[in-house]
Amino acid sequence: MEAKQEMEWNEAQKIPLSVDLLVAAKRQLQFLAAVDRNRHLYDGPALERAIYRYNACWLPLLAKHSESQIFEGPLVVPLDCEWVWHCHRLNPVRYKSDCEELYGRVLDNFGVVSTVEGVCGRKTEEIWNKLYPDEPYTADLINILPGDISERISRLEKYTKYDLISAAKRQSPFFYQVSRPHMKNDLFIKEAVARYRGFLYLIKRNKEEGIKRFCVPTYDIDLIWHSHQLYPVSYCKDFNEALGKVLEHDDTDSDRTKGKKLDIGFSGTTKQWEVTFGTRYWKAGAMYRGNAPSPIENNPLSSNNTCKKVVSSNEYPQEISLPDRKVMEVFLEFVGIKNLPEEQEGDIFVLFSKSQPDAFFGAKRRLTILSQSRQKQVASFQCEPTGELLFELASYSSSKLSVGKSTKTMASASFSIKDYFNPVSKLHVEKWFESVPSSGTVSSKPILLRVAISFSVPVPAPYKLKMTLSPVRSQHANGWTHVTDENGNRIIRLQMRELENAKNIGNLGKKVVGVMKSGETRTLAEFIENGWSVLENLWFTHLPHKCKNDGHLFELTGAKTLKFFPGRKLDYEVGHHGKRGSEMDFLTAIEFSIEEPYGKAVALLDLRSKHVTAKEKWMVLPATILAFIAADVMKKEEYKGVIANANSKDLKVNGVYEENEKKVLNGMGLSPNVCSEDDGISKNSGLSSGGCGSGCGSGCGNAVGSAGCGGCGAGCGGGCGAIIRSGGCGGCGAGCGGCGGGCGSIIRSGGCGGCGAGCGGCGGGCGAIIRSGGCGGCGAGCGGCGGGCGAIIRSGGCGGCGAGCGGCGGGCGNMIKSGGCGGCGGGCGGEVVNEEIEYVIEEAVTA
Template sequence: MDAKQEMEWNEAQKIQLSVDLLVAAKRQLQFLAAVDRNRHLYDGPALERAIYRYNACWLPLLAKHSESKIFEGPLVVPLDCEWVWHCHRLHPVRYKSDCEEFYGRVLDNFGVVSTVEGVCGRKTEEIWNKLYPDEPYNADLLNIFPGDISERISRLEKYTKYDLISAAKRQSPFFYQVSRPHMKNDLFIKEAVARYRGFLYLIKRNKEEGRKRFCVPTYDIDLIWHSHQLHPVSYCKDLNEALGKVLEHDDTDSDRTKGKKLDIGFSGTTKQWEVTFGTRYWKAGAMYRGNAPSPITNNPLSSNTTCKKVVSSNEYPQEISLPDRKVMEVLLEFVGAKNLPEGQEGDIFVLFSKSQPDAFFGAKRRLIILSQSRQKQVASFQCEPTGELLFELASYSSSNLSIRKSTKTIASASFSIKDYFDPVSKLHVEKWFELVPSAGTVSSKPILLRVAISFSVPVLAPYKLKMTLSPPSSKNECLSNPPVRSQHANSWTHVTDENGNRIIRLQMRDLENAKNIGNPGKKVVGVMKSGEIRTLAEFIENGWSVLENLWFFHLPHKCTNDGHLFELTGAKTLKFFAGRKLDYEAGHHGKRGNEMDFLTAIEFSIEEPYGKAVALLDLTSKHVTAKEKWMVLPAIILAFIASNVMKKEEYEGVIANANSKDWKVNGVYEENGKKVLNGMGLSPDVCSEDVGISKKSGLSSGGCGSGCGSGCGNAVESAGCGGGCGIMIKSGGCGGCGAGCGGCGGGCGSIIRSGGCGGCGAGCGGCGGGCGSIIRSGGCGGCGAGCGGCGGGCGSIIRGGGCGGCGGGCGGCGGGCGNMIN
């Protein structure tokens, strides 16, 4: 920033703003979070009803109160009306004209508080209900049916013609862009307010010089701009004084394609800012994040969802001691270079790295210099706020002996991140660094490199751990049936942090004195750092008790609409979904890969009714990522259980049917050389709803006669099915059939790699009347009532044989039986 640019910046900071925008920005973030917890207000009947209530009730009440106070104390605006009011005010010119047309003045927010601020609204409710007896203050907007709201609005004496439905749709994605933790930081907001003044100054200069330029804000500036507009009287006054007019806020264009209005506008704003003020326009933590990840569910958490025990995050037992670590976003640009050595040949660029590579940034990277290449390149990365950033000015050189280019270091410099953040007073640096020449570099003047760095406020980093199975002591151990781990006394799973430090050791063992001899159950033991051996989880009845009953891990007992695979209930409500979801979604986090390798833990609560991603389990690489410390140990235990107890083909079956309402899979473990079902402690209940087969489910099913019988769940690489069944994974096909075939007749659980069947009557190819699960069972020939594993009803069959023709029931069990092994 030269003297002229510094003068321009100082002039920009003289623009008067009559609102405390730091406080206003924090309130706006709080309000937007509340609306995001009530997403029915984004669209549909609830939004239409809110628009009616806004026009018919809120604006008249606000006008009456602003003219002559109805009562002492603040007016508390209902959340739905505030959302519509919010969207209306973000079109400041239209809001001003509407208010003046209907009420003769601009209706301000002075003396009005939001419901999210916790101020009692009893007095407002009393006045509201007296004025509008047919429209309750606290309206139920979740259970309303579409109606002709537009007709009701049109019958009002005063209502805005502004398209508030479209305005709400345009504003609904904004919260995702500004919902990151650092956005609420005082220092970040103060810098954003200063940048907002700079943004207004550019618009002022354009107006004075007759330039028509569409200025596009970064998201930190946009947050402050919105906060200013939410105070309409002050906004009109401030902008008239600064610009001579009320500045319009155009949010109608969202196309970010190169060459379109937004792209051209942002490029022009960037160039004008950097020429005028001599600093970079981009800012770490304030740039476009991309589209929001796909939602887990469109239905919020039910209000009757309760926890067995409420425990605050800092009260969780911390059996694992992990140091807190912080991470920040960094934007870096090399703007210019001076006094380069004479005769320097080759392309000049800068290699940058960290003196001490951390978990987020370790590799050396290359970036060109703007003044040399005339091309703008900005690096974006994450790192810990520790150590130093190293800059190496380098060039490519080649000799006549070889066409292969080699890198030659010319000079270098370093920037201490730790010293800069101890304490931090600003979140950006742009200055000339004097470089230290390398050996053999000769320069008559100091070599200078202009570096621009921007940081976001450091926040707590996620915890990342890796699970590794210790090698068995014998070469013959663990060689048979590799998908199911045989639990030996010397087979431990070691959990280490990113630096390879061992955190805990885990092992699966049989429960002592188990009551059910046929299914003895399991437990997970852990060896802590102190050497103490503790029981971390036990299989009881139909699930796992984790950390002495603090948590209970189980499959849902009934069909789920959201497609989750497992649940963890207790201190909090967590559901596990197949693949990477929300913040971990491919494209938003990490590289693309096989989604079947991952489980995402989603926390559901009153604060997060649509779910918050708290952990990611990679069952292939055995990596565990947890966002908060309280989730570290439960995530490790659950990843261990899932990867040790659940067979791979069964897990794939669950993934394939994750979005089905009708699924059930049993875990398998080895006991005395035999495979036993229900190792996961899953519910024996089978979904009762019948769901037809659809190709949309990614099916590759076989055929059976005329198709399916009365109804079934989903089939994956299987034949069809009859009366009603769970899922079939890679089962065989069948010939013609009556009521049901190709896996299940009357009704059964699931079939994994079962054989096929010939013609059949009531049910064939796995189970007749009703049974549990069939793993790699044989097929059957023609059959009567039920065949191919079980007749009337049975438990499960592991590697069962096939059968020929049969009557009432054949091929393993008749009236009813337990388990069949081999």
């Protein structure tokens, strides 16, 4: 800062604020997190009901309490009313005018606390119930009875005409922008309060000089601005003193397109800030993050299925030792340069790198210097808070770059990250760095480089591991898989083995053994019945028979509830400018709990590159074991190319990729069910080839290949397992036995029998049957479905065969496109429904 700019900054810090904004910001973050766990308040009937309760109950109660205190102690506002109140106050001018029109004064939050602060609301509830006997204090906002809320609001004597539905929709994305861990850090918030004063100072200067400028805050400033507005009386008082009027808060414009109002406003604010204060306006950890990732589902996981206790990571046995690391976001800009040699020619720029490259930042990068190029370039990257940042002042001999031309280094400087963070007192640096001239560089004065650096508060870094298959084969036929960290240090060795005397049916009778760093060999996972027992029953992978069809493939249940979804989800979702690749390569582990009812991404499994990323240490070993099991399946010939080369048109039913996403899971011995809450039938996936056949007396395992479990002959006496590609329940030439119990899903060709002639029907409820085939899907003489059939799609039908199909004895599922109950002679016992099928095109892109 120059002396004048420093004086301006000091003047800005004198702006009086009558609210403790550090405390207010933390409370607001806590409240927004609670609302985000109740997303039904963002839109729809729950929001409409909340608006009614706000107008009919909360505002009158608040007015009564503010006029003469109803009882000793704070008034506790219900969460739904507080959310509407929150959105109303974030239009401070309208809130002030509404309160004055309806109640004659501004209704403040003095003597009011939020339900999220844990204060007992019993007294408030007693008063509420006396005043509003027909409107419960704690309302069920999920199971709302139909009714015209708008009409009920219009009948109220006092209510605001402000469009609170639109206001809530505008505010609902805000939490994602401010929900990162560093936002709650005291040092970060203190700097944000100082920057908020600077922001207000610019607005004050513009008003005094008659300049009309739409000032746009960064998100750290906006968090503090919102926090200030939540204290309406103090907000009005502070701004009347500072500006002579109440400052409006315009949140109606969200178009960030270049040349639009927000873009122009932000560019103008940036320029004014940097000229006025001599520091950068951008700040690490405070900029726009992009749109929030797509939710897994719009309804939260029910409390019956969530973990009742949030278990800390230190309550889990730490099976492997990994070092704890931290990571931070860094913004870097080279602002100016002084004392360049007079003979210097060509473009001048800076190459920056780290003295100790880490897993997040290792490459050397290039930036121009603002004063030289007149082009603002800001680098954004992540790195560990270790080592030094190195700056090399360089040039080319001419203004036009030629391939292969060497770079001339003129001088260098460095910045010690480690020393700066030991301890950290502020999160930004902007100063002149004196550089050390390189050999051959002659200058009468030291070359000075003005560098602006901003950091976010360091947070725990994710753990990253890689699996590599050893070429050496063991006595168990499978080689060892080495699991290493980012530095190549071996953490554990894994091997898939078959249990002694176990029948080789699918993956039944298999286990995963691991050699720990200590040399101890342990069984880490074992396949039993319908799932894998992981870490001696600490975790168990399975899929319940009754579940929501939310697209997850399997679960880990134990002290926590984890679901694994295909593709990159939530925090791992590919951004607009990221490499898309094939989503079939990935599985995302998502934790569901009371604190995270909509799910929190805790690990990413890259099945192609054999990489595992886990956010917390407790998840490292379970994620690695499951990635190893899935990768073992992918080695088989039948599964080659499944994930890397998704079909150009994959059929998607109810959000689940019926073909590619389930091939891995079938091989894992898991049943990737598509559950129906209507009929309770568990529909197992059938993919690729094979079937069961050959007289399986009970539930059949996964069948791979063209023949089936036995290739022909007898049917399955119990529920059939996954049936893949050409076969079916028998997958043979003729005379196939039917399925005595519920059949699994049968996809592409084939069907419950999928054979040449004389197929037996399905004795029980059939699974989903997709594309060609059907319940029989054979050439002639198909038996009908004795029980209720699953969905039958495209061609085929309940039989989908050439002639003489038996009808469906029970109610058939949906029959779509061609076919019908049999697509031939037989009639359906139930109703035939025509539905649209959604086709999803998944490009096969090499990552």
